[in-house]
Amino acid sequence: MRDPRRDRLEGYxxxxxxxxxxxxxxRDQAGDLVQECALKALSAVRVPTDEAAYRAWLFRILRNAFLDRRRRKGQQGQAVELTDEMALDGNIWCSDDRLISxxxxxxxxxxxxRAHREILAxxxxxxFSYAEAAALLSVPVGTVMSRVSRARQALLVCIGESKVRPFPVEARRAAE
Amino acid sequence: MTRQQPSWETLNAYVDGELSAGAAAEVARALARDRALADQVASLTQLKAATQDTVRDPDGAVEIALPAPEGRRWRPLAVAASLVLVVAIGLASFGSWRGAQSPPWMVQARALHDAWVPSQEPAPPKVGGVVLVALGKAGAGGYLKAYLPDLTSARLTLTRLETVTLPQGGGLGEGVALHAGYRGTRGCKISLLVLPSGAALPRELTRRDDAALRAFAWRAGPLGYVLLAEGMDEARLVLIAETVHRTTLENAPFDGETRTALQESRERSVPCLA
Known part of the structure; x- marks a missing residue:
């Protein structure tokens, strides 16, 4: 007989x-975190019934598990660095879409x-909506909005600097 | 009166569906009158979708395209013919390079392999899944296609994907090559070099040992491949080399049986010594 709690969790x-x-x-550490999160969620006495609350609860468990591990390793001081933020000067950013894959x-x-990766994830x-992300990260919604835009800009810069290029569709067809 | 352009933050919020109906309508009007702005939104939408795709379970091969050397193009029939030939010969047996001195291709391949020090990479990227990329810019000569295998089932993660401009007179030939690096969880590292021309390499899967270094070289169609590792469990490495060799000929993802074999081989193996 299937366990409804387990079924509900599997979707996430x-x-x-x-x-x-x-x-x-x-990937290995991420898998360990998911396992720890799943164990806690399945053994919890009180579980939110509302789906949105349940989802927020699950991801908070995982985040707390991650922060606990960092604390145990003495790495808490690096948890929220935003080292690769860059000034948004209002210039129109221009990109070749073919680079994005x-x-x-x-x-x-x-x-x-990590902060940029986390907000994009x-x-x-x-x-999550911006409001849900703000609750999870314990920051104002405006900070989420700003962080998302900075993270995407940083990501686009990294993609632009990469030597790896997506294979153009037209060239792919020609090659085939 | 000049209308104000939506800010970068606003465009991101628009793509994320976070604007009020009024603000979203204002952005939509701006997009309708400004092509550059519309392009940015299209890029952001594509970026968002690609980010969503990054967590999908890797399953299959990484597809790579190399710029074709002058005068040479990808010819499916020729590749199919070589595929039939090599499969007929059999994948379980491969030749070994004879001679006291390392062949020229191995000297240069080793230098590339040794220069890659995974532990010195600040944030090793994790790559997996089926992707389609090209090296360098599209030239008039078109592309050659190559497939990089996903070795996740062998607990090896593709963490390096760099182009290397081969110098003239080196053992690996000339042109732009690809250096793919796979890292294990127990100290293993495997380099896979994809060369725009395999002329310098033996046609069939050939092994060459030099002290602790194990090198496998072969051709697949017009491309050349060199796989290098050191300190890795013998049976595991041979299985990986044969599997990668087969993948580059078949241009297809691993089947379930192959993935299981790779997984079991890794479980039976001892950690890398290097």
Whole structure:
């Protein structure tokens, strides 16, 4: 007989993994975090019934598990660095869309600060609204808005600097 | 009266669906009258979608395209013919390079492999999944296609993907090559070099040992491949080399049986010595 608690949790596993990956930048550690989160969620006495509250609760468990691990390793001082922020001077940014692909984004994300990776994971992978992200990260909504835009700009810069280029569709067809 | 352009923050919030109806309508009007702005929003939308794709479970090969050397183009029929030939020969057996001195290709390949020190990478990128990329800019000569395998099932993660301009007179030939680096969780590292021309390499899967370094070289169509590792469990490395060799010929992702074999081989193996 299926366990409804487990079924409910399974729907979030891939997004929990994505969020864990953004925090750790390591697939193995992300997997461990998801496992720890799942154990806590399945053994909790009180579980939110509302789906939005449940989702926020789950991701908070994972984030707290990550912060606990960092504290145990004595790394708490580096938790929220925004070292690669850059000035938004209002210039129109221009990009070649062909550079944006799963691989260039992956390579770019790995070069971002953890805070930038985290905000993009929370918004784009997990699918939180700005308000939900603000609650999770304990920051104002305006900070989320600013952080998202800075993180995307940093990511686009990393992609632009990469030597790896997506294969143009026209050239691909010609090659085939 | 000049209308004010939406800020970068506003465009991001628009893509994320975070603007009020009035503010979103204002942005939509701005997009309608400004092509550059519309392009930015299209890029942001694509970036958001690609970010969502990054957490999908890797399954399959990484597809790479190399700029074609002058006068040479990808010819599917020729590749198919070589594929049939090599498969007929059999993948379980491969030749070994004879001779006391390391062949020229190995000397240069080793230098590239040794120069890659994973522990010195500040933030190793984690790459997996099916992706399509090209090296360098599209030239008039078109592209050659190559497939990089996803070795996640062997617990090896593609963390390096760099182009290397090969100097004239080196053992690996000339042109722009690709250096793919895979890192394990127990100290292993594997380099896979994809060369725009395989002329300098043996046609079939060939092994060459030099002290602790193990090198495998082969050709697949017009491309050349060199796989290098040191200190890795013998049975595991041979399985990986044969699997990667086969992938580059078949241009197809691993099947379930292959993934299981790679996984089991890793579980049976001892950690890398290097």
């Amino acid at each position: 596993l891939s997004r929990l993994f994505g969020y864990g990956l953004s925090l750790t930048n390591d 799963a691989i260039t984004v992956r390579l770019g994300l790995a070069k971002l600060s 929370v918004i784009d992978v997990v699918g």
